[in-house]
Amino acid sequence: MTRHSVIPASGSYRDTYYTRSMQPPLGAPLLNGQAEADVCIVGGGIAGISCAYELTAAGKSVVLLEADQIAWGASGRNGGLVLPGFAAETDAIERRVGLERSKAIFDLSTEGMEIFRSYTKRLALPGVGIRRGGIVVSRYRDAKAMQAAAQHKAKAYGYDVEYLPAGRLRELVCSQRYFDGLHDPNGFHAHSLNYCLGLAREVQRQGGRIFENSRALSMTRQGAGHLITVPQGTVACQTVVLCQGGLVDGFDSKMQRSLLPVGTFVTVTEPLGALAQEVIKTSAAIVDTRMSCDYFRITPDGRLLWGSGMSGFAREPANLAQKLKRGFASVFPQLADVRTEAVWSGLTGYTRHRMPYLRELHPGVWAATGLGGHGVNTGPLFGRLVAEALVENGRRHRVFDPFGLTWNGSVFGPLAADTVYFWEALKESCNEWRHGKKL
Numbered sequence: 001m002t003r004h005s006v007i008p009a010s011g012s013y014r015d016t017y018y019t020r021s022m023q024p025p026l027g028a029p030l031l032n033g034q035a036e037a038d039v040c041i042v043g044g045g046i047a048g049i050s051c052a053y054e055l056t057a058a059g060k061s062v063v064l065l066e067a068d069q070i071a072w073g074a075s076g077r078n079g080g081l082v083l084p085g086f087a088a089e090t091d092a093i094e095r096r097v098g099l100e101r102s103k104a105i106f107d108l109s110t111e112g113m114e115i116f117r118s119y120t121k122r123l124a125l126p127g128v129g130i131r132r133g134g135i136v137v138s139r140y141r142d143a144k145a146m147q148a149a150a151q152h153k154a155k156a157y158g159y160d161v162e163y164l165p166a167g168r169l170r171e172l173v174c175s176q177r178y179f180d181g182l183h184d185p186n187g188f189h190a191h192s193l194n195y196c197l198g199l200a201r202e203v204q205r206q207g208g209r210i211f212e213n214s215r216a217l218s219m220t221r222q223g224a225g226h227l228i229t230v231p232q233g234t235v236a237c238q239t240v241v242l243c244q245g246g247l248v249d250g251f252d253s254k255m256q257r258s259l260l261p262v263g264t265f266v267t268v269t270e271p272l273g274a275l276a277q278e279v280i281k282t283s284a285a286i287v288d289t290r291m292s293c294d295y296f297r298i299t300p301d302g303r304l305l306w307g308s309g310m311s312g313f314a315r316e317p318a319n320l321a322q323k324l325k326r327g328f329a330s331v332f333p334q335l336a337d338v339r340t341e342a343v344w345s346g347l348t349g350y351t352r353h354r355m356p357y358l359r360e361l362h363p364g365v366w367a368a369t370g371l372g373g374h375g376v377n378t379g380p381l382f383g384r385l386v387a388e389a390l391v392e393n394g395r396r397h398r399v400f401d402p403f404g405l406t407w408n409g410s411v412f413g414p415l416a417a418d419t420v421y422f423w424e425a426l427k428e429s430c431n432e433w434r435h436g437k438k439l
């Protein structure tokens with residue numbers, strides 16, 4: 001029997017653009033007592049909520065445990081860009097698994113985008129505010145490589161992106177910093193926190209039970225199933241799905257060894273008024289080609305939402321607000337005097353191969369995590385693939401098999417990650433110096 005606590009939720013969201021424009025919080029109870037379910041999902045970010053939605057839609061009984069509040073982690077505070085692919089570059093995926101499988105994996109990423117888009121519409125999820133388009137920009141002259149990438153995507157993947165030469169790009173994104181771009185009309189950006197809250201309400205409507213402020217502490221075998229313990233109760237279930245993102249907390253030792261939490265940083269400005277149209281004359285979101293990139297967009301209420309940087313040390317740098325402001329003012333000097341209204345950071349789970357994990361870790365225990373910087377397409381996708389696997393023995397998830405668990409480097413992992421980011425940034429700065437002179 002489950003007793004719902006009357007104690008109000010104690011965790012609170014960080015102050016971000018998203019919390020300032022969010023739908024009412026879910027206000028789910030904490031788990032106080034014993035619950036039973038076919039499936040227990042650990043983690044209420046976009047991956048966990050998507051799994052819960054698909055499984056309840058397929059008739060499974062589901063309990064979702066969230067340590068804080070729904071989408072309290074990366075899913076409620078990200079850049080909001082929804083673009084195809086994964087954190088690993090296409091050519092790295094091709095080298096590892098060949099073109100045919102790489103295409104199958106890429107197609108799944110666009111399926112994830114389509115799930116996000118179609119559920120927002122079909123379920124009339126409030127406040128998601130989808131805006132069309134995504135542009136990948138280069139900070140140095142890279143016309144040949146960009147044109148080749150566009151041709152390869154069209155020919156080998158059947159996916160069309162439009163090459164934008166510098167002149168055309170700068171009509172849309174008014175910065176001398178950028179040279180060439182690829183416009184993806186299928187990309188979009190949205191309010192991921194409101195998507196998660198809306199979908200969580202649909203989970204409840206379908207009979208799924210969500211518990212906030214209910215951290216899963218331990219998991220033991222119980223007969224053919226599992227028993228999960230939270231501070232004030234337990235969940236007995238057949239199957240567990242781990243969706244803890246970058247917020248791994250020792251709950252599962254395999255995940256603890258295999259995921260590296262990586263921090264990235266975001267700010268939002270005051271409303272820009274007419275200035276918004278002077279700097280970005282497109283509804284599209286923008287991301288540069290660097291590994292530790294800048295990603296930004298104009299929000300529906302006319303602010304610049306600017307994200308930047310990556311760090312394996314998962315610490316917020318001192319003077320974060322000034323650093324982020326210096327970053328966007330160096331790209332758009334027109335915005336040097338604009339005020340920022342909120343600044344925040346978040347952690348995402350990365351793997352060494354930069355591809356997500358979707359697999360059965362132990363009998364009856366699944367991992368759907370390690371979503372990296374493309375989690376807003378991968379979360380909805382993983383929900384569907386997990387449900388297919390658990391409900392009808394579906395095998396589409398097996399396409400991710402070559403991307404197995406890798407060691408995260410333990411205490412050396414953060415240093416190794418930051419060394420890679422530093423090295424990549426150095427190479428990219430050299431390219432900017434050699435090929436990034438004024439047109």
Ligand SMILES: Cc1cc2nc3c(=O)[nH]c(=O)nc-3n(C[C@H](O)[C@H](O)[C@H](O)COP(=O)(O)OP(=O)(O)OC[C@H]3O[C@@H](n4cnc5c(N)ncnc54)[C@H](O)[C@@H]3O)c2cc1C
Nearest residue numbers: 043045046047067073075078079081216245346374375376
């Ligand atoms: C600042 C930032 C910007 C980003 N920008 C983009 C972007 O523009 N586009 C994009 O596609 N991706 C972006 N990402 C990445 C994307 O947000 C993530 O990949 C995705 O949200 C991860 O979803 P998740 O459900 O796996 O993890 P999370 O959203 O982190 O959710 C995990 C949840 O598990 C809970 N949890 C952890 N341990 C336990 C436990 N023991 N018991 C119960 N609950 C637990 C946590 O509290 C958390 O709520 C960004 C990430 C960050 C941080």
